[in-house]
Amino acid sequence: MWKRKSEERRNERPGAPLPAGMFLAVLGLAMMGFGICRGEMAVVMEKAVNICMECIGIG
Amino acid sequence: MDKKKQNDEWKRHGAQALWAFLTNSYLSGFAQGKIYKGKLKNLCVPGLNCYSCPGALGACPIGALQAVIGSWNFKFAFYAAGFLMFTGALCGRFVCGWLCPFGFVQDLLHKIPFPKKIRVFRGERLLRKLKYVIFAVFVLLLPLFLVDIIGQGQPYFCKLICPAGTLEGGIPLVLLNQSMRSALGWLYAWKMALLAMTVFLSVVIYRPFCKYICPLGAVYSVFNPVSVFRYRVDKTACIGCGICADVCRMQVDPAKNANHPECIRCGACKKACPVGAIR
Structure with a gap:
């Protein structure tokens, strides 16, 4: 019932982005920022600039 | 399929090829058997693109997620999870259809003629749930809990399953490096077998890896119903x-x-x- 109503509402405003989508996108950006602040990017970088032996099937 | 529809599909393949080229354009890597080590590797790309591909300019988000979860000092990957959430909430599985190099490879493989292409089979709907299990077990739980003495986990999805890593990184690097060729063992054989199976199944079934295995597709699929562009x-x-x-x-x-x-x-x-x- 609730799902059908929200689908109808979406069809009434076909061009409008969903608030949930916008909220999750902003939350994702905030999480990225938090992750960068606590130094996760360095871990990603270290893994990505060295050949990943597990990925290629050797290690 | 008529000619106009085929042309439209090739337009999408053109976009996929262009994106795959842009994100894998470190061409000297292919010549020297090395990988790119510049600062762009800090950034994740939206599709399944192994960072050990000699041409790769960015990091695979699934690899990045496992790397951080499995590191001794972090137990959750806000950066990679936030990236997946942001990309998913923005465009959902548009990434799978347009921006994933491994999806592009499967699209091309499915164009190879085969006597009996399979659309659906018994248990197919249930098999589609497997990608969520793979995401939970191999991407999150195993790197988090199956750790060594200093608390470091391995990227188990990359190590045991990912055929994209074998295709984009394993084959070119092994072909170009004598030292790597001498280090091959059962794991490489296993991953090559998985890749061969994926290639064969992609000819028969449309995008089998995306439908049943891909953890990245599993994550983006959750955001599909609420994504901004839909x-x-x-x-x-x-x-x-x-x-x-x-x-x-x-x-x-x-x-x-x-x-x-x-x-x-x-x-x-x-x-x-x-x-x-x-x-």
């Missing part, structure tokens, strides 16, 4: 002819749910609709 069906214009469901190779019925978790937004339904009800 399909809309004009119910007043829809005549219920079912053509959109017939042309969908991911077995979605857009008239019922245009933003189904399995929809990769390839646009086939949109182009096939005789009344332009899908926007």
